[in-house]
Amino acid sequence: MRIGFIGLGNVGGKLSGSLLRNGYDLTVHDLNAELVAGAVAKGATAGTTPRAMMADCDIVITCLPHPKISAAVVEGDDGLLQAMTTGKIWLEMSTTDEAEVKRLGAKVQAAGGAAVDCPVSGGCHRADTGNISIFAGCDRATFERVLSVLTTMGRRVLHTGALGSASVLKVVTNYLATANLISCSEALTVAKGAGMDLGVAYEAIKMSSGTSFVHETESQVILNGSRDISFTMDLVLKDIGLFQEVADRAGVPLEMNPLMVQIFKDGIERYGARELSPNIIRRLEDATGLRVTAPGFPAEMRDDEPEAVGHEVVPNRG
Incomplete structure (x- = not known):
């Protein structure tokens, strides 16, 4: 073939x-x-x-x-x-x-x-x-x-x-991944602001009902500081825009996705369309003066399976 x-x-x-x-x-x-x-x-x-x-x-x-x-x-x-x-x-x-x-x-x-x-x-x-x-x-x-x-x-x-x-299911899953990325960014920044050890915070989330695939991957490169997941903000915005189109055609009124679209539009305006997508956390770092990093986390994800x-x-x- x-x-x-x-x-x-x-x-x-x-x-x-x-x-x-x-x-x-x-x-x-x-x-x-x-x-x-x-x-x-x-x-x-x-x-x-x-x-x-x-x-x-x-x-x-x-x-x-x-x-x-x-x-x-x-x-x-x-x-x-x-x-x-x-x-x-x-x-x-x-x-x-x-x-x-x-x-x-x-x-x-x-x-x-x-x-x-x-x-x-x-x-x-x-x-x-x-x-x-x-x-x-x-x-x-x-x-x-x-x-x-x-x-x-x-x-x-x-x-x-x-x-x-x-294609419908792909943008559904990418919507969920984006929601997870935003929520992980907020959770880690709050943990940092509250004086928590971020290595401990990562493990607490991982072993709890709050864990997710995004936390177990993207939170690691966020904490490393590289924020390198080989995906950029413009691609996130495209994907959640496609999800919004599916919702609109289905007549489903959404509340979270329009807010997520605005968050990533703001991230692109601040940092550029080709900025790595996990760096959406920079909006919170800039607003608080905190640096959400911790030692011991990898600069990029590797598949050990x-x-x-x-x-x-x-x-x-x-």
Whole structure:
């Protein structure tokens, strides 16, 4: 099976690395020539255009920072659609808009191909080891065709339903992660202001009902001071903006998410769009004069779980 991979950023570079590490015939493309060269050094072939990659490959994966970029790659003059034929598959691994992936997917299907939205969740450190979680939205027959590819890139793979369903669930989970990040920032700053030992505070939260995946990962790089989780404030704002769009289409009036949008807009105005997302705590540090750091925490997260073949997660239906 020949696979093309477009987008070698923080997530895409790691996902494509898992395919290379496990022997797939991989062609790659990115606007950053250094990222392409790095993948070629590991055994990939450098691609030219999305159209040429779709012509040469059975599956083309996109992992890009914004829905508008994905649209250009799919339906542009040299886009995937120009070479889409029966039997070929487009895997959209970007965090994207449900309505947009359905729109593009319909064009892919009209050309005889198949489309899957399959965003990932679990952090870049787990993408690097093939242990990240993957959602996949598509018909069941297509899911079974791509399952072996997905279980190479991820440890847990969930078939979420029809095309677009994975994108809805991805922004739901990113909304929750953002809420956790803001609440962890507030909790740690209050602990610091109250004179608590932050190493003790971290463990107290971790062993309590207040713990979360975000606390057990991002709180560590916050306390280290690096705040490096390989994710930036503009991407957070995009994700919770997409969640707001899903809520608006569903007619659900939200209270927390609009406030979170304002918090991250303020963070971007203060520190810049490409500021690392855990540095949202700087708003509180600046307001209080406190420095929320502690010794003994890592500068970046690493996945200590050995790489293993992934598997499908089957929902409990009673």
